[in-house]
Amino acid sequence: MMNNHVANKFYQNDPADFVSTTTEAASTLECSLEIMQEIAQWLIKSGIGYNEFSSALKPLFYKAAIQEADRIEQKKTDSSLSLLAGLHRKDIRQYRLLEENHQTIDSDLEKNFASNIPTRVVAKWLEKKLPFRIATVGEQSFEQLVKEITTEKHPRSILLEMKRLELVSEQHGEITLQCFSSLDKVNQSLRQQCLSQNLTTHLKAGLFNIFDCEQYFLEQAISIDHLSLNSIEKLRVLSQILWDNLSHEFQIAAQQCIEKDRHDPNAQYAIQLGIYSHNTLKSQ
Template sequence: MLRKGVTYTGFAELLKEVFVDVAEREFRLDDKPSSDSRISLLTGVHRKDVRRLRAQAGGHEASLPKVISFGAHLVSVWLNSSPFCEQPGRPLPLARLASNGGECSFDGLVAQVSKDIRARVVLDEWLRLGIVRIDEQDQVHLETMAFIPQRGFDEKAAYFRHNLHDHACAAVYNLTEGGEPFFERSVHYDSLSPAAVTQLREAVNADGMQVLIGFNQLAAELEERDIPPPDAKQRITIGLYFYTEPTPPTVDNPSTASSS
């Protein structure tokens, strides 16, 4: 946060918004809106601040911004749907213009997902973010197996919010609720060499991405085959992450490995 100029004061203001929003949505009595005084009592946020925050625009949604949801959908179609892929998970290079490639072009791909957005606008933005590249034959190549911008802080921040929110919600549910738990497991070791960590990182990048691509293909098939009523739609997030840092020096201990 400090690298991006977020001060403690700014962070504290964001926390007030979060506390007020959650109290308003999840701690109602008899499903009726709470008063400013009750929310102030629950959260410890001053009543004047509660009134001001509630008067502002509605709460933050957990879903991704529209532009990113569109991008994720577009990449999914390119990866999984004919004529844009050789087989699921193997996207084809696409002619940039429909005049050269017809339906099997970047123009055709964008048109299949939305008639309201110009392909050139999407292409320029994706070139900026490093999602695609154009070769000497004016063909567009997909440079990623998911909509994860290589550049563009705002886009990365949107994914940060989305993934952190859903991971934390799964963990909190498993900790506090009595129903069937969400899948949330990890593997951790603390006595690996840098070379071993590099090997594991590469394995996670390769094998982990294949696992996620498989889930993506299944979800795309189910979404097309099993269409729910408008009032019964649900969203999902399936994630996989990798992190490493030096192990703090301690007394000699045997290597540990566990999952939780």
């Protein structure tokens, strides 16, 4: 949401500026939603729905509003931050109070995730020390377990969701809580953290290039279509070879820089270089 003071200033200078700003905001939202399509799929596959995600976004918008207020040197009042972030003033007051008490405003994440029903069912299952295999209905059953948590969702719907997430399996009228090895969980967590870091760095580079004209970060891609699967495989192998050579040379140069900067008090910066490839069937 645009700050009223800024919007009025644009409008007083030239009405066309206000129209241009509104068009830019619409374009930004459209581009953001294109990115969100993939993130939404990631979230849903991981058992995170709209309610959990939207609630977890509130602190992020609050922090972004604080940063923007600092950038434009605007006084940070509840009303101004509410306009910038698009949040209700009571949310702004809550976050500011937490900051004044030196508490993190990210604490909502655990609470929001705890509201996820499949997660609560597993937690209750373990808390009650039930067997890993229980009946679908009856005493100490899956149905009874779900009803202890919610009466708004049908146990069968919760069961289907938990089966989709591979949290449980169903066979012969019994529900089994799935056990995953710690290694599998660690590997998946590490892959997700790596993806998150790579995407964040890529976005930072691209957004910096959009909003800052004094410096430019490398942020390029090559797109080629009308290819056969054989050609795709050939280019995929080539891209891996090129990356191996590039990363090797880059790390050699980086090690030389590390040695050179070892005693430099200004050596407080970091750099990240990445590459990706993806192929898909083009829509006709």
